[in-house]
Amino acid sequence: MFGSQFKIVIGTFVVAFFAFVAIFAPLLAPFNPLSQDLFNRLAPPVWAERGSWTHALGTDNYGRDVLSRLIYGARVSILVGVTSMLLSCTLGSLCGVIAAYRGGRLGSFIMRFSDAHLAFPEILLAILIVATLGGSLLNIVLVLGISSWMVYARVVYGLTLSLKERPFIEAARAQGAAGWYIIRRHILPHLLPMIIVISTLQVAQMILTETALSFLGLGVPPPTPSWGNVLAEGRDRLFVAPWIANSAGIAIILVVWGINLLGNGLRERLDPRAGARG
Amino acid sequence: MALLGLQPESAQVEGEVRFSGQNILTLPGDQMTALRGRRISMIFQDPMSSLNPVLTIGQQISETLRAHFDMSRRDAWTRSKHLLDLVRVPGAAGRLQAYPHELSGGLRQRVMIAMALACEPELLLADEPTTALDVTVQAQILDLLLDLRDETNLSILLITHDLGVIANFADRVAVMYCGRVMEAASVGDFFDAPSHPYAEALIRSIPGGSSQERLEAIPGTVPKLTDLPRGCRFATRCLRYRAACSEDLPELREISPGHSTACFRAFDNA
Amino acid sequence: MHRSDPNDVPLMTVHALKKHFPVGRQLFSKEPKAWLRAVDGVDLQIHRGRTLGLVGESGCGKSTLGRLLIRLLEPTSGAIKLDGEEISNVSARKLMGLRKRFQMVFQDPMGSLDPRMKIGESVAEPMYLNGIGNRREKVAEMLEAVSLSPEIANRFPHEFSGGQRQRICIARALTLEPDLIVADEPVAALDVSVQAQIVNLFQDIQQKMGLGYVFISHDLGVVRHIADDVAVMYLGKIVEQGSVKEVLDAPAHPYTRALVSAILPPRPTGVRFRPPVSGDLPSPINIPKGCRFASRCPMAKDLCREEEPVLRRVANGQHAACHFT
Incomplete structure (x- = not known):
């Protein structure tokens, strides 16, 4: 097994690389990802016969540069991953804290609702929402954000329940602290390490789900380059031009691996159950 | 802990512990297991966390007995009842069917003592056996330990922070x-x-002693064990x-x- | 009470205070299965500059009573008056203002400081909550008052020993200059060699600031040392109260007698120590009728199992709830 230190370093390196690519996409991409070149359709990548460095990863069915589409796709995929994670994180943590801190009927309603939601297939829900609202970048973020709040709610609920009974919370209440103040000052700081760990892993999950949705044609509407779109387009030419789907697939695998490595490393470091206490 | 070989693998233990003239630190694992529980046993501060919450009292005592003696289930059960009688648990036969959470703190500590005595040990290590108990119950448990000492010729190593307990219940x-x-x-x-x-x-x-006079405190704090x-x-x-x-x-x-x-x-x- | 000025209005008066907790829930009913009667009709007076020792075994309701006094728990019924003013039913806003006047020190100094907050922040928190400025100076002043260096304000709780943390908790309780401090077993979790330091500190502060203490403890030795008055609780009720001398030197209630004789002599006596009573505390969920101590009492008669005794005066300021004193 790798040590947590090693995981964090490698994970951070991979994630930083993709973040860099996403941020500086206009400077790095050799071509406009949308400009078509119908005379140069399905050009092979550099390692194949007749390949050239002009289109290092070849071109797709419309003659668009695959490398450029992947570079811009990183933008879309990471943006979708991070914003939907932020949405579900805020939603889920809030619900979890309120359910645990308030307790009573509201609390059990929130938690029963999350149980019910947990039992509902994520993809099915996404199909339902996208089919009714239509596909757009915003809708995808909404779908992904809403479909995974329960993960946070459950973990935060459990942690808050035990935190609530800690003597320092009672000490704060004895001084007149109440409600939001206690949550903000005394509960959230203790939840943060756990939330960071889940969030990291959730970004990877979000990117994968976005890819799956796009692959099914329910994601970011084409021609916007997202990794899922590139993969879906590659599917139709899998035998003629395998490099399209392959390079998109490798990009997805790499970033998800990197994020998971980072997340697991952080968990080993920060999770109170792993022993080391902050 | 070190006496019973219960310390974690990484702990370094030096020196000698002689039990009936034999250095037990150098005993191989299986002989030590036989010694522990059979001739030396131990009771802890918190009886609740040392008892298995999903087994009845009777099951736990019989299990201990059967682990050390070649005994039928029925014999072990009868012997368990005798042990509860020995530690003066009222209505012992009924208590055998009870789960640990159904007993009060004092009764749980009595059950722990019964289990420790199951194999008629020669030495009982009692680690803060009454710290978690109330004052009136503390006196009962310590009294019981002294009675058992006299009845069964048991040696007791009583670990405590309470000088009052030492003053009234210890010899050395x-x-x-x-x-x-x-x-x-x-x-x-x-x-x-x-x-x-x-x-x-x-x-x-x-x-x-006398009230209202100022207590003589020891100044300062205990140094950290990692930085002596x-x-x-x-x-x-x-x-x-x-x-x-x-x-x-x-x-x-x-x-x-x-x-x-x-x-x-x-x-x-x- | 015999030592206080009769014209003196008590700092806090408690009358017929009750706190019942619901236990378990029935499937198709709003009523719980049973009620745990943690505090079941308590009368008390607390005076400025004096210490009331609240004594009893675990589960007798003494900690619940302490929390009721500082309104950390809502009473089920009864009255609590602070300087003659009823506070058991005041609004949350008014309560916030009142909190300045009573503070609590808890048993577990390890747990009652937020491990992620610096000492300075923890000590300043009551002032922050009450919108008081100049916090930095006050924190330094308070840390000095409990014999700690003001420089520790930037450090975290885990760097300190139990005794030091309890000092920090005391400093925090003092920042608002309260009239009353409820201390719930404040030395029970400390090393013997450190207990004495903290007990002395409590006494010094009382002499300097003249506040009233409610000192909750199961340790009669400590209570005898620090308290002026004592109230002995058994299963949610006060069975005996009076001055320390009266109650501990001449206990009138058989339970107090049992408690007092359960104190181990601090030095060897040469005589075998014998336990004063048998049995454990009954559960406070199904309290039997009659006297609550009857099941363990060596002198219980039929009357005791039928009729519950009330607190009656037995000596100067000493009251006991027993049919046979």
């Missing part, structure tokens, strides 16, 4: 501070003529400190028959 006492024995004496000698400054300060800091001073470990808080105390570590030395201490000052006086 050894005072530890930061991993070292500071003084060892008969209880009478210890309270009448403590020779180590730490022991003296402990005895003086007991509240109780070089010389005497009590030196930083000692009222009779002198330069030599932070140079060398005083060894435990007998100053009168049956009375040993580890303090340079006391050596001079002896």
Whole structure:
């Protein structure tokens, strides 16, 4: 097994690389990802016969540069991953804290609702929402954000329940602290390490789900380059031009691996159950 | 813990522990397992966490018995009832069917003692056996331990922070501070003529006697065990400190028959 | 109470105070299965500059009573008056203002400081909550008052020993200059060698600031040392109260007698120590009728199992709830 230190370093390196690519996409991409070149359709990548460095990863069915589409796709995929994670994180943590801190009927309603939601297939829900609202970048973020709040709610609920009974919370209440103040000052700081760990892993999950949705044609509407779109387009030419789907697939695998490595490393470091206490 | 070989793998244990003349630290694992529980057993501070919450009292005692003796289920059960009678649990037959959470703290500690006595040990290690109990129950448990000592010729090593418990229930006492024995004496000698400054300060800091007078506190705090001073470990808080105390570590030395201490000052006086 | 000025209005008066907790829930009913009667009709007076020792075994309701006094728990019924003013039913806003006047020190100094907050922040928190400025100076002043260096304000709780943390908790309780401090077993979790330091500190502060203490403890030795008055609780009720001398030197209630004789003599006596009573505390969920101590009492008669005794005066300021005193 790798040590947590090693995981964090490698994970951070991979994630930083993709973040860099996403941020500086206009400077790095050799071509406009949308400009078509119908005379140069399905050009092979550099390692194949007749390949050239002009289109290092070849071109797709419309003659668009695959490398450029992947570079811009990183933008879309990471943006979708991070914003939907932020949405579900805020939603889920809030619900979890309120359910645990308030307790009573509201609390059990929130938690029963999350149980019910947990039992509902994520993809099915996404199909339902996208089919009714239509596909757009915003809708995808909404779908992904809403479909995974329960993960946070459950973990935060459990942690808050035990935190609530800690003597320092009672000490704060004895001084007149109440409600939001206690949550903000005394509960959230203790939840943060756990939330960071889940969030990291959730970004990877979000990117994968976005890819799956796009692959099914329910994601970011084409021609916007997202990794899922590139993969879906590659599917139709899998035998003629395998490099399209392959390079998109490798990009997805790499970033998800990197994020998971980072997340697991952080968990080993920060999770109170792993022993080391902050 | 180290006495019973229950310390984690990484702990370093040096020296010798002689039990009936045999150094038990060098015993191989299986012989130690036989010794532990059979001839030496232990009870802990918190009986609730040492009992298995999903097994009845009867199941737990019989299991202990059957692990050490070749015994039928029925015999083990009968013997369990006798053990509960021995530790004076009222209505023992009924209690065998009870789960630990159905018993009060005092009864749970009695059950723990019954389990420890299951194999008629020669030595019982009792680690703060009454700290978690109420005062009126504490007296009952200690009284029971003394009765058992007299009835079964048992030796007891009673670990406690409560000098009152020592004064009333022990024959000999050894005072530890930061991993070292500071003084060892008969209880009478210890309270009448403590020779180590730490022991003296402990005895003086007991509240109780007359009310309203100021308590004599020991100044300072206990040093961290990972960062011990070089010389005497009590030196930083000692009222009779002198330069030599932070140079060398005083060894435990007998100053009168049956009375040993580890303090340079006391050596001079002896 | 015999030592206080008769014209002196008590700092806090408690009358017929009750706190019942619901236990378990029935499937198709709003009523719980049973009620745990933690505090079941308590009368008390607390005076400025004096210490009331609240004594009893675990589960007798003494900690619940302490929390009721500082309104950390809502009473089921009864009255609590602070300087003659009823506070058991005041609004949350008014309560916030009142909190300045009573503070609590808890048993577990390890747990009652937020491990992620610096000492300075923890000590300043009551002032922050009450919108008081100049916090930095006050924190330094308070840390000095409990014999700690003001420089520790930037450090975290885990760097300190139990005794030091309890000092920090005391400093925090003092920042608002309260009239009353409820201390719930404040030395029970500390090393013997450190207990005496904290008990002395409590006494010094009282002499300097003249506040009233409610000192909750199971340790009669400590209570005898620090308290002026004592109230002995058994299963949610006060069975005996009076001055320390009266109650501990001449206990009138058989339970107090049992408690007092359960104190181990601090030095060897040469005589075998015998336990004063048998049995454990009954559960406070199904309290039997009659006297609550009857099941363990060596002198219980039929009357005791039928009729519950009330607190009656037995000596100067000493009251006991027993049919046979």
